[in-house]
Amino acid sequence: MLANNNRKIISRMAKSSIKKNSGRNWILFLSILLASFMLFSIFTVGITYFKMYRVQNIRLNGGDYDAVLYGIIEEQREKCETDPGISRAGIIALSGYIESTEGDDTVEASCIWADRVYWDEIMEPAREWVKGSYPEKENEVMVTEEGLEKAGLSGLGIGDTFTVGYRDGDGELLAKEFTISGMWDGYGVKSAFYVSEAFYQASGCDISEVTCGRYHLKFDKQIMTRGEQNDLIESMNLGKQQALYFTSDMGYSLPIFFGLCGLILVTCLCAYLLIYNIMYLSVAGNVRYYGLLQTVGMTGRQIRSLIRRQMGFLGGAGVAGGILLGGAVSLVLLPSVIRSLGIRTGTAGEVEISLNPWVLILTAALSAFTIYTGSRKPAKLAAEISPMEAAGYRAGYAAGAGHRDSRNRKRKKKRSGKQEGLLWKMALDQIRKDKKRSTVIMVSLAAGMSVFLCVTTLLESQGARTIVANHMGNDLTIVNDTLKKEDAKEHKDLLTESFLDDLKSVSGVAEVYPLSYGQITVPWEPDFAEMWMEETYAKWMNIPYEEEREEYKEYPENFGAVMIGISEAEFPYLQQTVETEIDREDFLEGKTCVIYRNDLDLTSEEVVGKDVTCGEYGNGDNQRTFRIAGMTDEGYYMGPMLGLPPTVIVSDRILEGFLENHSVAKVGVKYAETYNEETENGVLRLIEENPEAGGFSWESKLESMREVESAQGNMKEVGIGISLILALIGVLNYVNTVTGNIQSRKTELAILESVGMTDRQRNRMLVTEGLFFAAGSFLLTATAGLAVTYAVYQSMNYMQVPFVVPVWPVVGMTVFITAVCAGIPVIAGAGMVRKGSVVERVRGA
Template sequence: MLANNNRRAIDRMAKSTLRNNKGRNLIIFLSIVLASFMLFSIFTAGITYFKMQRLQNIRLNGGEYDAIMYGVTEEQREKCENNPDIKRTGVLAMSGYIESTEKDGTVEASCIWADPVCWDEIMAPARDWVIGVYPKADNEVMVTKEALEQAGLAGLTVGDSFSAGYRDGNGNLLTKEFIISGMWDGYGTKNAFYVSEAFYRESGYDVSEARCGRFHLDFDRLVMTSGEQEAFIESLDLGKQQAVYFTSDMGYSLPIFFGLCTLAAVTCLCAYLLIYNILYLAVSGNVRYYGLLQTVGMTGRQIRRLIRRQMMFLGCAGVLGGLLAGGAVSFLLLPSVIRFLGIRAGEEGDVLITLNPAVVLLTVALTAFTIYMGSRKPVKMAVSVSPLEAAGYRPAQGKDGRRRTGRGRLIPRMALDQVLKDKKKSAVIIVSLAAGLSVFLCLSTLLESQAARTIVTNHMNNDITVANDTLKKEDPAEHRDLLTEDFLRRLEEVGGVSQVYPLIYGQITVPWEPDFADLWMEEFYAKWMNIPYSDEAEEYKEYPENFGSVILGVSEAEFPYLQETVGAELDKEEFLSGRSCVLYRNGLDLTMDDLAGKEVTCAEYGNSENTRTFRIAGLTDEGYYSGPMLGYPPTVIVSDAVVREFIPAPVVSKAGIRYAEEYDEQTEQEVLDLLRSSPDAKDFSWESKLESMQEVERAQGNMREVGIGIALILALIGILNYVNTVTGNIQRRQDELAILESVGMTDRQRNRMLILEGLFFAGGSLILTATAGLAVTYAVYQSMNYMQAPFVVPVWPLVGMAVFITAVCVGIPLAAGARMIRKGSVVERVRLI
């Protein structure tokens, strides 16, 4: 057959075909609109979401940096500053601790010096506002309202002065009159008093010490593998006391990047399946037309150009429509829907969606590529059909055209046969719907697991922990028993409080002995002290009371949690009876392999005759068990009954309080009212899970709202994908359905068959989502789980989505079938076959 090279005629045919087949082409147009809308909306909202996640991490870290180093020498600092991969470095220096003020005798606040780079550049993104100037004189401080309130100095402002007692690096307790040179608010260490460089120089601290220096590193790169991080740490030649910690952004940058790529790939797969399925249905329904074109001299190359020109016209219009629709949804509808659902951004204002020009280009490119890839096989099918085949073409019945008499009820069997008749088409429908549901599942799980309520943790998941701050004073004469049995009873009687867990405390000494005590002290000095253990070993042997420590008693109800923190199997009966104990590790490099078979002997402080010996059963790193103060010897943890038998007058160091309803604001207010009304209110401190959650929510800003928006878009995409596909499928089957009605199928039977078909598709997509989709979700979640939050599948959103998807899968075929019937009677529709 001779080719007719008439491109203009083909272009005119493409345009006329579009005008004359508006119904079919409208479905193709809508599928392209939906694909570009999907990509644009997901990329726009996704970029906004992860920008806000980055902002959240900056706020939670208190600054914009990628790693922090504890203690830094001049050589290490010079090496980092000369490293081309490091954009900037900043120093924070612990310069002392305020222990009291003129209004409060139990203050616990750090004095911190920040160098200009750290304060003006690294920490600036985490601040909301600053008034005044950073301290320059040795008696000036920069504070927050919270720091002043916790120090009993509420109401003071810039220019006011106060007197405070602080302890310097040499252990001296000094008093100074401070002037407030500035105030700030935002995120980070808000209970600290920021001091001048002059104060730091006089403090007796040095940034080379791990107890003092906090060297912040901001890398000039987005991705740094774990191997590169380890190589960088090794290049610094760290001392035993030094450590480098990477932030979540840098530490998990590569896994997060691959997780995002996976989500983007699944989104592109949804777009590809949508376009491919619609084009496949459109071309297969028009095979006779393309075959007959060849009888009048059109070559395969010209047919290929005809279809591609049609796709170009539809693609350009569809991409433009998708971009406009995506912009409207992302910037107008989405924030309104989120507010309609009752979700508020609070202090952060309206939901903020940002537009990146690269998103437009990426959407156009990916949509064009998807149209090209999705149309390749349908175009090949149109070109390959011969005129003879086209004249007698009927839709394929699958690989085996023979009909068998089946068993079971007729209508369910017909519905199943229809699903299995073209397995590839059915697979595309199920996979496309499951892909959208899987991405929805993944994002919903990420939102639920990374929500403030999930990532905020507390000891034993208590709602609030109350501590007796007088026990932190170095002079035992100033210790007072504030959490008495009467006060604890009053806490238990607060409506909404379900349980109170007291932690019993007593002072002890650990006499020297060559086996365990010597090993512990050697490691402690190497880790935390600037002098060798040998300098003070003789004093420890002679006067162990100069090296005091504490013993803590936990209740039987708290034992299971202690067991979890130890990470080894504890003998409950042995522990509760006082034969074994657990030690607080205090950051030392000791393991149970080092302490296997060893025992620790404790003596009552001030009474060396009263001693107890315990087998060391485990080590814990749980900071809750560090006690009011850390001694050189270990903190020993036993059962509360043992402490009461061993120590004549033990006191409650702190109490964990759990509410009947988690995050109950009314119960929390009643508990706080009881604490604040106490005559010893200034000597209490507390850690509230509710307050921590609110702080995290404030740091997250609109991140959760934008994430919900992405999930809503994905849910809509999955539904519209199915609607487009099933509508086109039923339009293609209208001849078959008309014939079935002509041989006696009633409307009720037809509707039942369509409902069952929808249920088969819904069931298949839900099963695929619950298996492969859940596996992919878990893998992506673990790669992006930089906060080590537990994997939590949101049950009710998924149940709601499953019910809704099932309803859609049932309702759309019914609606499409009803629309088909309205086109005419059975006789009229059969005549058109």
Template sequence: MKFENNNKEIIKRITNRTLKTNKIRNTFAIMAIVLTTFMISSVFSIGISFAKNYKTMNIRLQGTTANVVLSNPTDNQIEKIKSLDLSDSIGYEINAGKVSLDSLNENRTKISIKYLSKENFEKQVKPSISDIKGNYPTKENEIMASKKALEFLGESEAKIGDKIKVPCNINGKIINKEFILSGYYTNYALVQDSGYLFVSEKFVNANSLSLEDNGLLYLSLKPKDKSTAPDILEKEVSLNKNQEFSFSYGISNDLSDTVLSTMAIIVIISLFIVLSGYLLIYNILYIAVNKDITFYGMLKTIGTSPKQIKKIVKGQALKLSLIGIPLGLLLGAIVSFLIVPLAMGTLFAGTEASAMPRDVSFNPIIFIGAGIFSLVTVMISCKKPAKIAGNISPIEALRYSGSTLKNQKKNRRTTKGSKLYKMAWYNVFREKKRAIIVFLSLFMGIITFLSVNTFLNSISVENYIDRYVKNDFLIQSVEGNDDKIDSDFINKIKDMKGVNSISLSKSSNLQLDMSKDVLLPALENIYERFGNTKEDLNEYLNAVSEDPSLLQASVIGIDDNLIERLNEELEDKIDVEEFKKGNVAIADSWYYPENYKSIKGDVTIRNSKDNKSKTFNMNVVGDTSELLPPGLDAPLGIPTIYISNSALEKLDNDAVNYILNINVNKKYESKINKDLKALSKARGLWFESKSEKTEEFNKSQMVMNILGGGIAVILILIGILNFINVMITGVNIRLKEFAIMESIGMTKKQIKMMLTYEGLYYALITTGFILTLGIGIIYGIGELSKNIADYAAFVFPTTALVVLIIVILTVCLITPAIVFKVSTKKSVTERLREIEN
């Protein structure tokens, strides 16, 4: 009968002293724990920060969290809507007028005056603005202004409490009002020509303004009711003749494909990190147990139980964790706070970049979870080594060679078995679990590096510029309803030295005649795509048959230069000459089903105001060039129609100059950039510069390269470190075997060659996994990148793959021989005597 002793203090002392005598091992183990904890915490912190900031950016660009709007609501309608209990919040705004200034008219800018209800401001608008200073106005002579409004008023330096004179146009009457600034804020709407002044309820009452005559009702639907709300509202709420519910289910309320794909990539990389960290920690502890196996065997001879030996091994791991995990969490927090502000906005530019917050989601759960996860990883990693140390007998400990006894087989004496490459193959798989650790470590490190490399190359600045920035400069009147780009403006640009070409697009909103061949397929496709029923479509078609003016379309005119460039990139060519003559119209295939090539027919565009009309032969084209200007607002399912500028001018004399595409001599690009930006800003026009876009992306790409590349390089080093550790262990625990081989005539050169073969096998097998399973993973990362950025293009990392394979081959070939040389400096006789002792 065996009685187990209970010397807890002795076990603790042995654990501590064993740690003190293995300083190098401890350093490697702590580094492994620090790296694992650091990478888990920082990757998840950065990933969650990105998801939250991306959601905030979309709310800012949308301008509100509300997704249903009803104009001129009555008290009865509001009460009925509240009783339906479909909304998280119900707010409203009252249009109080606009600012009347000559400078605003000259620059085609505007400042709207609005009153927001408390719920509208606090719950619906406030999440979409930032840098809020002061408070919402409560007194009749107080205002809160957007910074853009203060800029238009020439009061950019105004402070809270300052008096600002504002000429207000209220219901057509000009009132010169002196307001006190109660607050200001930054807004991020895509429309650059608008500023906003918020007034108090007392101001609205004093000017006899009402919600029913001048207001909009905003609803933020509950997520569970979003799909059913349209039918319920339209069925239960009685609307007046000119009223209708406007639904806008923005991506601000749901995680978009971008966020989901980003999180998928982060999860994949995190799994690689966790597995690589586990392998490294396991390998270091496994090596330590192998090295000290004789010591554990001797402990057994003096009565130490297997349970106590396991406690010693686990106790060492736990103490190392208490050092490594806090250091890893601290490093992860530091890196997160440094990198997140730089990384946010990397995939966006212009207004979107300014709307992208730089906030760090310092959620304690992330770091607590990372700490617990690392601790669990360490404890799981030491389970197998602890089991080996606890179960081995003293006699087995003296003979232990790193392989489990059940796997050790007597060598068969064959002439083939003596060949070095066969001996090396046997040695590689003699300890299968150890071989798997090496293969996984190398594979995971390399694949993570290649995955990051693939992702970064896919979203490179070149891909973005090639897809979206087709011209040196773009100037756009975003709303397309004011002629901000007049002839004087265009002539100023033409007179600039270095301007090579200017391409002009015009816009108008015109009526279409219903066409079963051309328009109906688009309507049916879009209604189905957006979850509307056939009854919804039939209701719209019936309304159109009664009132043809409801069939409005955004009609865009494009010049000869643009249509020629477009036709060069189209897969399905059009008759350019007929288009220029005004006989052909085109529409983007996005509106149509997959068989859009079979769509043939005519479309009639009608200007009911001037009693003009023209019939065009419609060509539906699959435009991937991004050359066609974006369309303006139109009823659901009505495609944007593109015709020649000359044809549009004949239909509508008041067609507005919409977009200018400008290309210049590179020599003068810098000066022209400055001048065009100033001209555009003065008129509240959207301005885009290819050189600025390129510069922005280059900066952000550098940040991504540092962040992603750093993580990948660390994982590669972990893989290589694991390989080196395994080879060191393999050589050290086989010194007895090598000494015996030398004693019976095998030369050191032959042993080195055998070990070199072993390294070669590790490299070749790992390369095989990379070229099969690895390529599949890389391709998957490339496809996910397309969901994160629609300009992404899969780029196979050929150069990186070749370089890494060369590095792995080099390391795997030279490491075993070097380790053997360092470990066998003594003579064969001396080594055999040590073994006997």
């Protein structure tokens, strides 16, 4: 047989078919445009979101680094500097601390030396501005306005001098005069005073000590597996006291990457289902046309070629239109919508959307692949249609469905005679009649809702209000800083009963949780005390325990320790921080205690059940023995100072009955309405009006939230943009699908109208169908969608925020989707009726 090249004819037929079936092809074009728009927008806005996520972490960390090593020896430093996988490594050295200034005698500010790499490269992205120069002389210092204010030195500037009480690396209290050589602002530890290398060398501190040296590493890799991290730790040959910590985004880089891939995969699934469903409906509506083509000699291969040509024309135009629309929405419309809603943090600045050239290539490639895979099976179905099938085909009916529906309707009418039940059954039969199509519609809608649910849940979890978490959820923690002074004679009892009563009377204050404190000694004994001190010296001290064991045995008062007392109301929280179960009554009665672990490598099995003997500091004859019920890592219980013996946590009633000299070290405050600015101002006024106001400091959850919001920049706004796009995608997806579905059923609906179905009955039937689709989609979202959301959430939950589904976004989504599912079929059905009479619509089958 001679070959017949009919490609030009098929191309001409494809163009002609697109023009003649403009309604159906317009829906198909919109579907492709929507799929491309969806992919382009998600990639563009998603990349921007993760850029902001990266910026947030840089700001929260105070610099652009991936890991920090505590203590650094020369061999480790050389290894890191020659490692090709480490792009830069910077050092900071804690070179003592400032204890007092001319304006405040309760200052707590570190003196830090930063090398050139850390200051110029690692820290630079976290700074907003720098004035002056970094210190070079021993008496020069670089500060922030906030640091000066906290140190009681407000108003000073570059060139000014001030005198401080400074403790060096040997614990010696010295008087130092500093000159301000420069100032900066941005993110990080803004209370610190940055000093020169000459100052560090004279301080008696050494970067090889874990209490001094911090070695910040930046890797070339964006993603590092847990195995690679462990290999690096092993290769560093860390000492007993050393530790290498990875930042949150590097430590969770692989799970975050997989979580992002999961979101992209579900987005691609939405696009695939959209194109597949519309193509499936298009082929179903053209069964007679494809059958007649075969009667005039067109082969199945030629029909597939015809459909591919049609999809080529529509796909090219749709992808181009989708990318242009996505660019307009992502770069122009979306920022404007967000700003018009008033959703912009004052410190965040303008909403910036990033556009990457690779997004264009990736969108086009994925769209083309989605079009190909989505149209492949419908094209195969069209090629398999026989002329006999086409001759007897009626759109909207499965084989035997019409007869079965008629028989069932008669049965139903005879049985109940209720019109309402008949419409419900007709709607349900329509869902069941073409299970594949119904499943695709439900899965498509559920996929969009699942991605929306996942993104909104992630946004809520990464919100400033969620990230910020104080001890017990306290809104404010007030601290007596005088108790941190080395000289006990300078300690003052500031958080008195009178002050606490005034605090409780402040409008808006709901709860007050005082933390009692007293000094104790822990006499040597061969079991627990010996084990604890050996581990403490190995972990934190530069001299061996053997050199001081005898002194500890004979003079335990030289090794002071701290006892902490908590209220009965705080016991449930303490229990949450302890691995073992604590008997409440034994703890409150003073039979048991909890030990603060202090980062020692001791396990609960080694410690729990042992006895610890405590003596009143200065009165060794007054002793009490407690059985250890557990260990906690909660830093809140560390106390104003940390001794070498353990910090012992007991009930406040037991502490007050045991120690003559005790006071309240800090107090946690909860507001009736969290983050209430008016209540916080009332509490701060009470502190400022106190004659000893300079002896207080505080940690505010409200202030922390503002700092996090500032660090996040436009992250929240961009995330809201992603949610808006996904909501739009879900709606348009359903609109396209249902519109195409009703158009393919126009003959069936016209026949029902011809036998007496009113417009009201048709609308009620279509609304019922829409509600069935909504119910099925909600069921899929609440099961499979929620499971995927949880998996993605946990993979990206580096801050260990508890998984909570955001209630109001979910309620809003449910109400909106229900309204859309019920309303769109009615609108589409009414539009179909306006296009012609019943006879015309029946003939148009």
